[in-house]
Amino acid sequence: MNLKTRIFLLALVPFVIAMAGVAFGVRHQATTLANAQDETMRAAYLASKKLELKHYVELAQGAIGPLYDDAGSNARDDSVQRQRALDLLGKMDFGPDGYFFVYDLHGRSLMHPREPQLVGQDLWMLRDPQGRLTIQRLITAAEHGGGYVQYLWKRPSTGKLAPKLGYVVPLPRWGWMIGTGIYLDDVDDALAQIDHAASANIEHTMLWIGAISLAALVVIAACALVLNVSEYRSADVKLKRLAQQVVQSQEAERARISRELHDSVGQMLVSVKLLLESASTRFERSEHRLPAAEAALGTSLGRLGDTLREVRRISHALRPALLDDLGLPSALEQLTREFNEETSDRIRFTLDADRDAASLPDDVVTALYRIAQEGLTNVVRHADATQCALSLSITSAAVEFTIADNGRGFAVERTLADPRAGLGLRNMRERLDPLGGTLSILSHPGSTVVAAHVPRTAAGGRPRNLITGTP
Numbered sequence: 001m002n003l004k005t006r007i008f009l010l011a012l013v014p015f016v017i018a019m020a021g022v023a024f025g026v027r028h029q030a031t032t033l034a035n036a037q038d039e040t041m042r043a044a045y046l047a048s049k050k051l052e053l054k055h056y057v058e059l060a061q062g063a064i065g066p067l068y069d070d071a072g073s074n075a076r077d078d079s080v081q082r083q084r085a086l087d088l089l090g091k092m093d094f095g096p097d098g099y100f101f102v103y104d105l106h107g108r109s110l111m112h113p114r115e116p117q118l119v120g121q122d123l124w125m126l127r128d129p130q131g132r133l134t135i136q137r138l139i140t141a142a143e144h145g146g147g148y149v150q151y152l153w154k155r156p157s158t159g160k161l162a163p164k165l166g167y168v169v170p171l172p173r174w175g176w177m178i179g180t181g182i183y184l185d186d187v188d189d190a191l192a193q194i195d196h197a198a199s200a201n202i203e204h205t206m207l208w209i210g211a212i213s214l215a216a217l218v219v220i221a222a223c224a225l226v227l228n229v230s231e232y233r234s235a236d237v238k239l240k241r242l243a244q245q246v247v248q249s250q251e252a253e254r255a256r257i258s259r260e261l262h263d264s265v266g267q268m269l270v271s272v273k274l275l276l277e278s279a280s281t282r283f284e285r286s287e288h289r290l291p292a293a294e295a296a297l298g299t300s301l302g303r304l305g306d307t308l309r310e311v312r313r314i315s316h317a318l319r320p321a322l323l324d325d326l327g328l329p330s331a332l333e334q335l336t337r338e339f340n341e342e343t344s345d346r347i348r349f350t351l352d353a354d355r356d357a358a359s360l361p362d363d364v365v366t367a368l369y370r371i372a373q374e375g376l377t378n379v380v381r382h383a384d385a386t387q388c389a390l391s392l393s394i395t396s397a398a399v400e401f402t403i404a405d406n407g408r409g410f411a412v413e414r415t416l417a418d419p420r421a422g423l424g425l426r427n428m429r430e431r432l433d434p435l436g437g438t439l440s441i442l443s444h445p446g447s448t449v450v451a452a453h454v455p456r457t458a459a460g461g462r463p464r465n466l467i468t469g470t471p
Contacts, residue, residue: 019213034198049182053167056180060100086111096157103177107135114156128152142170142177155183240434269308276301328365339376348389367431368401374424375403375450383407402451409443
């Protein structure tokens, strides 16, 4: 993992963790708030319903109050008043499931407008599905002066058991308990709608957080991409400049070593050879000749000559003197002659040059010469060609240099993509890149053409005369 990727991840991962933490915190707080709101609203809703139930019971008490108060000691009158009170309560209701009920304090149903079949039945031992004694709990609350009781009872509109909140009060003189109630599933439905709205708001908030996070990630990625592209371009420019400087330094060092070998080491070897030849001549003229010494001296002279030729060859390979003295065309002609000696005259060199064209810069001359060296080496080693032609065309606008052979060809893209092959071709392109030049390669069985194009506006280097090579 490179440094840029680490920096990008170092910026991205904390942001993602922070946004995830924010989302988790917002969701947790919103859920907690929704639950607290649900409890508060449930308590407030139940409190309002309790007041409503109490108000209903007070209305019922007020409606039967005159009958309750007028009941005398006469049992017949009291019975009539009670029946009138039951009839009056039976007619009072509030909605399909809102009604009043009356029980005596022993659990016998006296009035039930929604379930008349219960009237007259003893429900003292009635239990709900949880095993709780429903009527006894209501009577107990009434005997304590009135109160609220939650219990299960069949809802008239659905015929199913539902939770119910009842409020009951006693009528001690008659031995009655009257009351009414509301079914709590209505409360649950109302609160469920509120919870659904709260959940929808939470999800909406989470979607907004997700959208903002995604937008921020896109912005970060875009900034990283722009920065990466900018850095890449800057690094590419610096790398090309560095490569050009390295090539120039290499060529300068090659030229220096070539001069040292030619002017210093070569001259010293020539001097030693002259001294040895002088000594050999004296041996031959001496009256006291030593055959063994003469043979050793002759061998030394032969090896010294070979060494001198090798030094000159190395010096020429490092930086041919023709390139600096006579220019690029003459150096190319010498180069092809050298390869002809190795390949039995298979290589033919043709030159198409404008003799009146302006001089070429040093770096262009060096680049084209090295391309020629690399190209001819590839032809000799890999092409299995019988003919090869070099062409140098110089105009006022550009310099065109081509190497064409009739060899077996190769797969250009695959060769360039293979890190173990195509190094020479990549070196050619790298030499041309700093000059603004291009390298095109066309190859198929029987024909391969490598063409280098360099515009005459290529900067850098010290210009030299095309033909003489002098500055």
